[in-house]
Amino acid sequence: MKYSVILIALPLLLAFLSMFIKKGKENLLYLGMLINVMLLFVLEQGTYLIGGFERPFGITLVIDQYSYIAVLLVNLLFFFSIISNYKQIGKHSTVLLTLLAGVNGLVMTGDLFNLFVFLEITTISAYILTTSNKNYVGTFNYIIVSAVGSSLYLLGVIMLYAGYGTLDFRTMTEAISESNMSVMLPMLFIFAGLSVEAKLLPFNGWVKGVFSKANGLVGTMLASIIATAMLFVMGRMLNVLITDSLIMDLALTIGIITLVLGELSAYNSKSIKDVLLYSSIGQSGLVTILMISGLIFPAIIVIINNGIAKLIMFTIADEATKEKDDFKGFFSNHQLMGIAFTVASFSLIGLPLFMGFYAKLNSLIGLFEMNLLLPALLLLVTIVEGAYLIRLNIKLWYLGEEGTATTEIEKASQKPSLSMIVATLVLAASLIAVGLMPEVLGDSITDKSLLNEKQIEYMTDLKGGM
Amino acid sequence: MKKVLALLLLATLAFMTITLVVDNNLLPDFGETKVENSVSDTYIKQNAMGENQDIKFGETKNLEIGSANAITGIVAGYRSFDTLGEVTVLFISALGVSLMIGTTDSWMKRSQSGFILRVGSKAILPILMIVGVYIITHGHLSPGGGFQGGAMIASAMLLLSLSDHEFMPKIKAFKMLEGLSGTIYILIGLVGMILMGHFLQNIDQTGTIGELFSAGLIPVVYLFIGLKVGSELTGIISDFMKKEANI
Amino acid sequence: MINLAAIVLMLLGLYALLTTKHIIKMVVGLNVFEVGLNLFVITIGFNKDGIAPILTGSNSIKDFVDPLPQAIVLTAIVIGFGITAVALMVARKIHEQYGTYDINEIGGK
Amino acid sequence: MNLLSILAVLIVGGLAAYLLSKANKLLGAITTILTTVLSFVMLFGIKDQIGSTETFLYFNFQLTEIGWYFAFVLSLTYGMSAFYNVCYKDKFMYPNSYAMLYILSLGGSLGLFFAKDFITFFVFWELVVWTSAFIIPLGKSRRASFIYYVVSSIGSMATLFAIMWIYKLTGTMMIKEALMSVDLNFWPSVILFMTFILSGLTKIGIFPFHVWLPLAHGSAPHTFSPILSGGLVKLGAYVAYLSVAVFPSYEIFGEGWMYRGIPLPIYFLMVLGAISIIIGTVMAIKQDDAKKLLAFSSVANGGYILIGILMMDEITFAGGLLHLFAHAVASATAFLTITAVAYRTGTTKISELGGMIHRMPITYTVYLISIISMAGIPPMAGFVSKWLILQGLASKGLIIIAFAAFFGSIGSFMYVFRPLAAVFLGQLAPKHENLKEAPIMMLIPMILMTIITLTVGVVPKLVLNFIVDVQAEAGIKVVSMTGGALDVFNGYLDATRVFVIFGFGFLIALVLFLLMPKTRSVSLMDTYTSAEFIYTPELLHYAHDFYAPFERLYKNHPSTLKLYERASLKLKEIGLFVDYAFMNQRPATSIMWILIIVTIVTIGGAF
Amino acid sequence: MTFQNFLNAFLFVLAAFAFQTSITGINRKVMARLQKRRGPRWYQQFLDIFKALSKSSISHGWVYDFGVIMALGGIMATVIFIPVADFRAFPNTDNIFIISYVLAVGMLGMAMSASGSGNPWASIGVGRALTNMLAYEVPFMVVVVTMIFGFKTASVGEIAGIQQGLGIFGWNLFRMPLGAIVGFISLQGMLGKKPFDSFIAPAEIASGPMVEYGGKHLGMLFILHDLSTFIEVSLIVNLFLGGGATFLEFGIKYFVVYTLANLVSGISPRFKIDQAVVFYYKFPLLASIVQGFIVIFTGWGVTKWL
Structure with missing residues (x-):
């Protein structure tokens, strides 16, 4: 419990130290990353008071079951992303360290304003990372929109402070539940502010400019690590803070719109990066729907599944489209990478024997409790999702024009690094492992395995533990 | 339309x-x-750890934070984690700007500055510097603090570079100063953690309220924040003065 | 009264963002929006007969104004500065790449 | 030797095939033969363990009569077609993954038949779907596999919806208990029934979902088409069985509107089956590619099977299940022969072939017997099953469906004869002059399958015994047989006697033929051409537009594939709209959207 | 399945052949009278057949021969199945579906040997024959299904037995008038008589499928043609005219039906193949379905009759 603050402080310390040394900044990055991963083993749940002050007064770092998984996932994904894309780090090692600290802070902090600060740290490091793909207009658009978004969030927090006098998350939620003041406006601003970064549909105008030419590192960072952190934060907000019914309906409608339109535009897009980009928008819409309808356990698995799958797919997509855009020959020459990519896309669709299937079953069980339309919608969207991902996979594996059966395989020039192959295969294996033995994931969260009884008890102590 | x-x-x-x-x-x-029904009431009365005593300027000793200026108490004491985040934000934006500018040392050509500016800046410069340092060091007693003082130092540097154009390229040490003060800030936090048990915890002898050497580590923290902000802002200004390396 | 003015100021900033074509003007609009926001934050803590929350010999802590919003504003201002610095640098890079600040011309490429 | 050992053999065999064929392709192909034939043999080993349950990880299996029967049919077709892998081993881009996916798809289908709970059912169902989705592109077209996957994922998602809904209603995942204890009033149970059976419809290729069949079969690798039409299409029949027999559909829909004793939803499905028979036949008559022709015939025969299973009475149900077996064997054999021809000549286009009989006589006879069975002509198994279906339809008085059944069976004479005349008979083109008979590895399965069709045709009791067990298990009145002959209440068929009499007639004709003066055999070209000298003999082969007058009747017919394409285009337009409206690189647009949403909500909040 | 059965079967086939060929001869005279000429001797048909059989002819390979043998064998087997006035060569084999499908074996054999001969005209002829079959077979089968539903049995003999009770009015001709009309129209198609004989009409493409035949193949095909006429006409007689208690009654009904068909064929023009298909799918199909609904829903003519 004492180590949770080191997860944030250490990367910052290394970031500041990296100003001293000219060359070899990457080693600091690797060091910080490794220590963070090692700390994960000794991490245990509890709230950490910064500065020694009790809950409502000082800032607290909270690790309950919900954020325990979040921290675990975020750090592991960061570790794998750096391993597999170390070639593209270039001058960004310091920024990556601050990004690591910001993302850990986002997930752990128990204070609303502190969340705003960490949101800023993460987004500014993201701005600087995206400048590496030379699409400055996209970055500029990203800066303006997410600056407006976070300011709206701050506006919401201040209004809540004016009403309840505290900035601490848990005391705020208790205060809100006791009093019956109309909290619609602040919650609207908070929801609007956060959904800009969580890529919900009307708010995510910036996504295409940033992602469509992002290289492997930036793509994985934004699509897998920051997205996972933001979805966890969004989940916490939607479940606990936002209690105003109008905003909850708004969140549900926006979630549905994002899911449907995200998947449809993915179905429509041609280049592989656009497909991944819209698919991650769709997934964040799905997570919002699940969170707002109180299904925390399925939402967590969807986030994990999306995080891992996006990491694999972005790395491989970038590696494969180095030379020409359509990487036809890549899979046939590097079958291992092809298998990892296919496993990731199958898990994203939710085909059996993969983690995605376990997530889909759980969410269906939950959604069926509410009404028949939502599961139907989810399944229709899965058809569209299955369609464009299978089309992508078939196009990547099999060469030859439409009418002819080819047998020869043309040489592909890319040579993926060994660490990339190992990282993607390990992640793909983890997807399969959870698919085969879901109890592995199940018992680390209080929910029992799916099959022996109806999934009643989600991870209930989200409210309490905060 | x-x-x-x-x-x-x-x-x-x-x-x-x-x-x-x-x-x-x-x-x-x-x-x-009403201040009473908000958490800042304890920030003012500095009784987060429990014992409630009425604070009289110059007499009460060893308060929790012990800083006369309640805002500095919050910024560098109760919520110093925010300020740490705050400093990193500034650090990253300075870093980002220098990354984007690239490692070029060709500076924009600017016409020779006017006579009044050259002479006037020589006169104003010392005042600016002194007031800036004063604000940084008296952060816990009078309004202002690390950020405001740092900004004043940076504006002094800007004034200097406006008056004579060779000044800015001569400053190399800013990056080092920036990194150093940031590291020390975190080390203070870690020391607080080892000594007092919690990250960024203030030492408990916070002296009598209202004196220069009071409020424990807060002035030290604010001093380094001031230096860091000053160096970062000057760094950003100098980067903006550079000409773009033709990438 | 001033918090309504702050809200209007925020909306003015947004109006600038919505209608301007010039990139630097957008950054300026963003700043106006953030200044309005900071003003609103400050007015949250304002009390008619309160004084600045700094303890000097002559005043006592009873009639302090709420110091927390002012601490928050301090951080918000510096963050605003950070974003503006990065935004301006990106604007400068855009100018180098496209030779113009007009987003309509840039949008096409 | 139990349930799990068969599945283990297949799954492990699949992975082994992948590794072995990395070493050398022949080894991989041989493993496919060994594993599939071994699984077929082991099936007979576990015939007596009906009802035994096994569990592995979170899958649990149970051997049922119906499961055993389907597994028997599928492993037969897989086993026989596996022999072709040896000759086709170096014609694939990924021979190792082909061998693995081939065995895994059989493993998937067997697992599906033995599944005791819905999760195992769905897991193995999807395993079959995506393994076959990755085999089809090895053939000619990538688009076919995409359409195949989309249509079957429509089906499987609908079934998943129904499964989850049942899980919510009954709380258990066990297929038998869950389906039995569903109690909804009329219309919701209709929706549940329709969504559950949807994956069956898409797999069998019933009317609105048949678009993928010609594309997938037509362009799948030549060795996989027989399995696609012989084996995988039958998976849908299993789902149809589940949704009609295990799910008490006749009781639940009993009090709703009935037509001739059949509840409305089931009659609607039967009409769909009838429509797909008509569409399958009419389109098959028109096709020029032999594989597409056989694919459309699978659509038509799929309609028969569905009608048979949906009727759930003693005659038609038995006819449906027997037709499942007969069609599986017949269409697999037909595809195998076409593959043999394609192996030698490289094309399956009917108009480019001709006179194959002169070079490949055995393949010709095998094809002749398989189409006799497919057309449902007496001495073969196809006749017995069609006879049962027609008798059943007549006994219930379903005129419209009977009309479609007749149209289908008589239409089948036409489309099975087209390849016979145009591919095998007629003039042999000079370029096929030095053609050899199909290799021995291909002849073995063909001859075996012909013998099976013939024996089951003559002695239908062999397969009918299995069907009788299934009917007993499903609680339907068992089809009555008196000593090898079908003695149903409105008809009597003794297949052996019919065969004997046919043999007797053939004997008389043969004697008559031999008594008459000997004939002088003449070269192929020496035909009655009203005294005109022939310069280009190969042009004198009637293969193109074989049924021109009939095809003219429905030249510009509406095609359902166009419907699918238009729907997909609509979806793409919505996607384009998102790209245009939200995603341009101006901050103003996203801020505009944020403000619009905030204003709307504030207005909403104020009231 | 005793030897006696096989002997009866063989004798029955011979009798059927003799009976039908002589009636064909007589009808050729009737047709001639129609065209104001006297026409050949009544046993001319026998002479043609035996002449053709005695000639030595050419063969286009084993398929060409095997096809003819299989066709003739199939038709002879179908003749054996036909029940005539309570004579059954083999018990329980007169199921309507067996008869119509074994008939198809004959068709298939003939088609196979025709296109096996290598002559493209033969394949065109066979294609037309099969399309024609699709046309006339389907309405007939729908009527058959109505009968099976109505009389609860699919054996032709039993159906004939049921009709004999009430004298003339017991016949299906009066019980199911629409069905009978459809039966006669499809008989015209089955026999390949004039309105629907474009596939074997001499004026059409060099006499359709039979183009390559000569000598004993042609002879055998003549036998095949006569025996299939016997099957089709006796089917119609059994199903619609009560099948006759004695051979004589059956013979008279048979002669009347066959001559009627010939007369109709004598005076009607010839349909193109697609016109024939369109014709059969207009009135005949509609009539058979209407007849079906009548029988199923109201039961007139079957359960409720005189």
Whole structure:
């Protein structure tokens, strides 16, 4: 419990130290990353008071079951992303360290304003990372929109402070539940502010400019690590803070719109990066729907599944489209990478024997409790999702024009690094492992395995533990 | 046409938000905020750890934070984690700007500055520096603090570079100063953790309120923040003066 | 009264963002929006008969104004500065790449 | 030897095939033969363990009669077609993954038949779907596999919806208990029934979902088409069985509107089956590619099977299940022969072939017997099953469906004869002059399958015994047989006697033929051409537009594939709209959207 | 399945052949009278057949021969199945579906040997024959299904037995008038008589499928043609005219039906193949379905009759 603050402080310390040394900044990055991963083993749940002050007064770092998984996932994904894309780090090692600290802070902090600060740290490091793909207009658009978004969030927090006098998350939620003041406006601003970064549909105008030419590192960072952190934060907000019914309906409608339109535009897009980009928008819409309808356990698995799958797919997509855009020959020459990519896309669709299937079953069980339309919608969207991902996979594996059966395989020039192959295969294996033995994931969260009884008890102590 | 639409949209939004802000029972009306029912009441009375004593300027000893200026108490004491985050934000933006500028040392050509500016800046410069340092060191006693003082130092540097153009390229040490003060800030936090048990915890001998050497580690923290902010802002300004390396 | 003015100021900033074509003007609009926001934050803590929360010999802590919003504003201002610095640098890079600040011309490429 | 050992053999065999064929392709192909034939043999080993349950990880299996029967049919077709892998081993881009996916798809289908709970059912169902989706592109077209996957994922998602809904209603995942204890009033149970059976419809290729069949079969690798039409199409029949027999559909829909004793939803499905028979036949007559022709015939025969299973009475149900077996064997054999021809000549286009009989006589006879069975002509198994279906339809008085059944069976004479005349008979083109008979590895399965069709045709009791067990298990009145002959209440068929009499007639004709003066055999070209000298003999082969007058009748017919394409285009337009409206690189647009949403909500909040 | 059965079967086939060929001869005289000429001797048909059989002819490979043998064998087997006035060569084999499908074996054999001969005209002829079959077979089968539903049995003999009770009015001709009309129209198609004989009409493409035949193949095909006429006409007689208690009654009904068909063929023009298909799918199909609904829903003519 004492180590949770080191997860944030250490990367910052290394970031500041990296100003001293000219060359070899990457080693600091690797060091910080490794220590963070090692700390994960000794991490245990509890709230950490910064500065020694009790809950409502000082800032607290909270690790309950919900954020325990979040921290675990975020750090592991960061570790794998750096391993597999170390070639593209270039001058960004310091920024990556601050990004690591910001993302850990986002997930752990128990204070609303502190969340705003960490949101800023993460987004500014993201701005600087995206400048590496030379699409400055996209970055500029990203800066303006997410600056407006976070300011709206701050506006919401201040209004809540004016009403309840505290900035601490848990005391705020208790205060809100006791009093019956109309909290619609602040919650609207908070929801609007956060959904800009969580890529919900009307708010995510910036996504295409940033992602469509992002290289492997930036793509994985934004699509897998920051997205996972933001979805966890969004989940916490939607479940606990936002209690105003109008905003909850708004969140549900926006979630549905994002899911449907995200998947449809993915179905429509041609280049592989656009497909991944819209698919991650769709997934964040799905997570919002699940969170707002109180299904925390399925939402967590969807986030994990999306995080891992996006990491694999972005790395491989970038590696494969180095030379020409359509990487036809890549899979046939590097079958291992092809298998990892296919496993990731199958898990994203939710085909059996993969983690995605376990997530889909759980969410269906939950959604069926509410009404028949939502599961139907989810399944229709899965058809569209299955369609464009299978089309992508078939196009990547099999060469030859439409009418002819080819047998020869043309040489592909890319040579993926060994660490990339190992990282993607390990992640793909983890997807399969959870698919085969879901109890592995199940018992680390209080929910029992799916099959022996109806999934009643989600991870209930989200409210309490905060 | 776009303008009219935007205007219409914003007018409705204005009308809506104002009606909601004015007549909703959440926000107290303008000017009637009661400090008592908010957490900042303990920040003022500095009784977060429990024992409540009435604070008299110059007498009460060893308060929790012990800083006369309540805002500095919050910024560098109760919520110093925010300030740490705050400093990193500034650090990253400075870093980002220098990354984007690239490692070029060709500076923009600018015409020779006017006589009045050259002479005037020589006169104003010392005042600026002294006041800036004063504000940084007296952060816990008088209004102001690390950020404000740092900004003043940076403006001094800007004035200097405006007056004579060779000044800015001569400063190399800023990056080092920036990194150093950031590291020390975190080390203070870690020391607090080892000594007092919690990250960024203030030592408990915070001296008598109102004196120069009071409020424990707060002035030290603010000093380094001041240096860091000063160096970062100057760094950013110098980067903006550089000419773009033709990438 | 001033918090309504702050809201109007925020909306003015947004109006600038919505209608301007010039990139630097957008950054300026963003700043106006953030200044309005900071003003609103400050007015949250304002108390008619309160004084600045700094303890000097002559005043006592009873009639302090709420110091927390002012601490928050301090951080918000510096963050605003950070974003503006990065935004301006990106604007400068855009100018180098496209030779113009007009987003309509840039949008096409 | 139990349930799990068969599945283990297949799954492990699949992975082994992948590794072995990395070493050398022949080894991989041989493993496919060994594993599939071994699984077929082991099936007979576990015939007596009906009802035994096994569990592995979170899958649990149970051997049922119906499961055993389907597994028997599928492993037969897989086993026989596996022999072709040896000759086709170096014609694939990924021979190792082909061998693995081939065995895994059989493993998937067997697992599906033995599944005791819905999760196992769905897991193995999807395993079959995506393994076959990755085999089809090895053939000619990538688009076919995409359409195949989309249509079957429509089906499987609908079934998943129904499964989850049942899980919510009954709380258990066990297929038998869950389906039995569903109690909804009329219309919701209709929706549940329709969504559950949807994956069956898409797999069998019933009317609205048949678009993928010609594309997938037509362009799948030549060795996989027989399995696609012989084996995988039958998976849908299993789902149809589940949704009609295990799910008490006749009781639940009993009090709703009935037509001739059949509840409305089931009659609607039967009409769909009838429509797909008509569409399958009419389109098959028109096709020029032999594989597409056989694919459309699978659509038509799929309609028969569905009608048979949906009727759930003693005659038609038995006819449906027997037709499942007969069609599986017949269409697999037909595809195998076409593959043999394609192996030698490289094309399956009917108009480019001709006179194959002169070079490949055995393949010709095998094809002749398989189409006799497919057309449902007496001495073969196809006749017995069609006879049962027609008798059943007549006994219930379903005129419209009977009309479609007749149209289908008589239409089948036409489309099975087209390849016979145009591919095998007629003039042999000079370029096929030095053609050899199909290799021995291909002849073995063909001859075996012909013998099976013939024996089951003559002695239908062999397969009918299995069907009788299934009917007993499903609680339907068992089809009555008196000593090898079908003695149903409105008809009597003794297949052996019919065969004997046919043999007797053939004997008389043969004697008559031999008594008459000997004939002088003449070269192929020496035909009655009204005294005109022939310069280009190969042009004198009637293969193109074989049924021109009939095809003219429905030249510009509406095609359902166009419907699918238009729907997909609509979806793409919505996607384009998102790209245009939200995603351009101006901050103003996203801020505009944020403000619009905030204003709307504030207005909403104020009231 | 005793030897006696096989002997009866063989004798029955011979009798059927003799009976039908002589009636064909007589009808050729009737047709001639129609065209104001006297026509050949009544046993001319026998002479043609035996002449053709005695000639030595050419063969286009084993398929060409095997096809003819299989066709003739199939038709002879179908003749054995036909029940005539309570004579059954083999018990329980007169199921309507067996008869119509074994008939198809004959068709298939003939088609196979025709296109096996290598002559493209033969394949065109066979294609037309099969399309024609699709046309006339389907309405007939729908009527058959109505009968099976109505009389609860699919054996032709039993159906004939049921009709004999009430004298003339017991016949299906009166019980199911629409069905009978459809039966006669499809008989015209089955026999390949004039309105629907474009596939074997001499004026059409060099006499359709039979183009390559000569000598004993042609002879055998003549036998095949006569025996299939016997099957089709006796089917119609059994199903619609009560099948006759004695051979004589059956013979008279048979002669009347066959001559009627010939007369109709004598005076009607010839349909193109697609016109024939369109014709059969207009009135005949509609009539058979209407007849079906009548029988199923109201039961007139079957359960409720005189």
